[in-house]
Amino acid sequence: MKLKELLKGVKVITSCADTDTDISKVVSDSRKTVKDCVFVAICGGKRDGGDYAHDAVKNGAAAIVSEKKITGIKNLVVVENARSALAIMQSNYYGDPAKDMKVIAVTGTNGKTSVSYFIYNILTTAGKRCGLISTVETLINGEKMDFGGGGAVTDICSAMTTPDPETLYKILDVMRKEGCEYVVMEASSHSLSQHRLDGLHVNVAVFTNLSPEHLDFHGDMENYFASKLILFENCDTSIVNTDDEYGKRIAEKYKDKTLTCSLTEKSEYRAEQIKCGSDGCEYLLLSDDATLRINSVICGEYTVYNTMLGAVCALYLDIDAAFICEGIRFTNKISGRLEKYKNYNIYIDYAHTPRAMENVIKSVRNFAGGKKITVLFGCGGDRDKTKRGVMGRISTSLADNTIITSDNPRTEDPYKIIGDILTGVVKGKEHVVIPDRKEAIKYAVKTMGKDEILLLLGKGHENYEITGNGKTSFDEREIIAEALGEK
Numbered sequence: 001m002k003l004k005e006l007l008k009g010v011k012v013i014t015s016c017a018d019t020d021t022d023i024s025k026v027v028s029d030s031r032k033t034v035k036d037c038v039f040v041a042i043c044g045g046k047r048d049g050g051d052y053a054h055d056a057v058k059n060g061a062a063a064i065v066s067e068k069k070i071t072g073i074k075n076l077v078v079v080e081n082a083r084s085a086l087a088i089m090q091s092n093y094y095g096d097p098a099k100d101m102k103v104i105a106v107t108g109t110n111g112k113t114s115v116s117y118f119i120y121n122i123l124t125t126a127g128k129r130c131g132l133i134s135t136v137e138t139l140i141n142g143e144k145m146d147f148g149g150g151g152a153v154t155d156i157c158s159a160m161t162t163p164d165p166e167t168l169y170k171i172l173d174v175m176r177k178e179g180c181e182y183v184v185m186e187a188s189s190h191s192l193s194q195h196r197l198d199g200l201h202v203n204v205a206v207f208t209n210l211s212p213e214h215l216d217f218h219g220d221m222e223n224y225f226a227s228k229l230i231l232f233e234n235c236d237t238s239i240v241n242t243d244d245e246y247g248k249r250i251a252e253k254y255k256d257k258t259l260t261c262s263l264t265e266k267s268e269y270r271a272e273q274i275k276c277g278s279d280g281c282e283y284l285l286l287s288d289d290a291t292l293r294i295n296s297v298i299c300g301e302y303t304v305y306n307t308m309l310g311a312v313c314a315l316y317l318d319i320d321a322a323f324i325c326e327g328i329r330f331t332n333k334i335s336g337r338l339e340k341y342k343n344y345n346i347y348i349d350y351a352h353t354p355r356a357m358e359n360v361i362k363s364v365r366n367f368a369g370g371k372k373i374t375v376l377f378g379c380g381g382d383r384d385k386t387k388r389g390v391m392g393r394i395s396t397s398l399a400d401n402t403i404i405t406s407d408n409p410r411t412e413d414p415y416k417i418i419g420d421i422l423t424g425v426v427k428g429k430e431h432v433v434i435p436d437r438k439e440a441i442k443y444a445v446k447t448m449g450k451d452e453i454l455l456l457l458g459k460g461h462e463n464y465e466i467t468g469n470g471k472t473s474f475d476e477r478e479i480i481a482e483a484l485g486e487k
Contacts, residue, residue: 001022001093002020003020003022003077007085007092011079011085014078015076016076018075021063022062023037024036024037025038025093026089026166028166030049034060035060035062036060036061037056039056040066040082040085041064042082043067050066053070063076063077064076066079083194083196087197090170091199091200093169094169094170094172094173096199097169097172098172101181102203103182103183103201103203104182104183104185104203104204104205104313104317105186105187105202105204105206105231105235106187107187107207107208108206109208109356110209110211110359111208111305112134112187113334113350114303116185117331118309118310120132120139120184121327121328122314123314126314126323126327129141129178129179129182130180130181130182131171131180131182133162133171133186134184134185134186135186135461136334136461137335140174145171162196162197164196165199169199182317189218189227193218202231202234202235203237204235204237204313205232205235205237206309207232207238207241207250208305209244209246210225212354212386214383215384216383216384232254237316238250239313241305242265243264248265261305263305263308269308269312270287271304271308276301276304276363276367277366280295280297281299282296285312287315290315292311292321294325295325298332298333298334298337299363299364299367300338301359311328335460335461336460337349338364346448346454347453347454347455348456349460350460351457351460352380352407353387354387364455368453372449373453374452374454376403376405376441376444376454376455376456377395377402377407378405378421380458382411385420389424391424392424392425393425396425396429396431397426397429401430401432402425402430403444405436408462408465438474438479441476441479441483442482444456445484456476459474462474
């Protein structure tokens with residue numbers, strides 16, 4: 001492909017490169033440069049790709065794309081935004097793979113994965129050929145695919161909700177070749193602020209909620225919210241939870257293209273006659289044009305929000321109501337989302353934010369039937385420190401017992417992280433500190449009583465642990481089985 005074809009849609013400031021040059025590949029890692037490729041120099045938080053431009057040329061790169069001039073580089077293209085250029089160039093390289101697919105992108109602090117699964121399952125139930133790009137896995141027409149962006153220990157992007165451009169547009173290309181009509185994906189705030197979706201036209205953007213998270217990256221809530229707004233600025237249609245204050249702001253800003261959903265507010269789609277229990281939830285989804293009886297075996301009030309957003313998205317896409325109801329019923333388990341371990345009162349959940357933790361504990365309390373609730377959790381290292389004490393307070397306030405442990409400490413001292421959590425513990429409330437997560441889980445399982453529910457929060461679908469020594473295998477299900485004597 002010619003360089004000028006790759007640069008189509010990219011905001012170029014100056015260029016001294018021969019744009020008729022044939023390009024073999026687009027890369028942003030100088031170690032992956034091959035003969036006749038183009039190297040896009042990204043300026044990251046720790047490294048400046050421009051420092052590796054000369055290495056890329058030595059390795060055979062035919063051109064360099066950068067936001068700034070680099071001395072000694074002849075075939076240089078200076079662009080307004082290198083990250084945006086990378087995404088657009090990857091999309092061009094694969095021939096705009098999503099142009100004939102309807103793209104549904106789900107964003108928000110909590111619920112992205114669940115909403116994405118509900119939409120995907122509704123579409124596949126309706127007989128549509130569909131792809132899913134989620135934190136948990138990538139699916140194409142029901143088949144799990146490994147592109148290095150899932151949860152395996154060896155995966156390159158396993159911690160990414162939305163894959164990097166090199167991976168994302170490759171996935172979309174495969175989906176196109178497999179005949180997908182729709183692609184459902186999660187859109188993280190990082191991916192939006194880093195322009196990973198700039199080469200993609202989003203047809204439907206879905207907003208779940210917004211609460212403090214990733215503030216180590218965004219700085220404050222307004223910057224965090226601004227990153228989410230990028231998705232709604234450029235989409236065709238928005239579907240928004242207006243029970244959330246930020247959802248209301250989106251609906252007001254983009255009212256001409258927004259469908260609103262609510263449990264409490266006046267909106268276009270409303271959930272009424274809600275019943276939630278240990279066997280799931282049931283409610284009526286009402287609008288001026290439709291009435292649907294929604295049933296889900298996944299419990300929790302937040303499931304009402306998640307299914308409602310999924311159902312409204314499907315209604316907008318003209319999916320028959322019968323397929324919507326069946327697709328939601330069909331979704332009987334989402335990995336690491338209030339996932340019950342066999343027939344034991346042990347649940348695994350990905351909740352790693354204050355609001356998610358509060359929602360899960362309250363939901364379980366609603367169906368606990370008087371049983372005591374023990375919460376086991378930790379907080380990630382090298383991430384937002386402000387939420388640690390808050391989560392310590394929430395757990396000790398709402399649960400009967402709390403076990404504080406580690407959760408992907410990365411390069412931080414696990415004891416320091418635990419110390420931060422302990423600053424929020426409610427005085428006099430029962431809690432135990434066991435830094436080794438494996439030992440903490442074993443202790444929790446072996447000491448839990450008959451009338452007790454155990455919640456393992458934070459890791460969910462993850463089957464790895466990240467420490468200062470790197471990433472190693474860590475599956476909570478295996479540890480539970482070992483503690484129960486099943487292994």
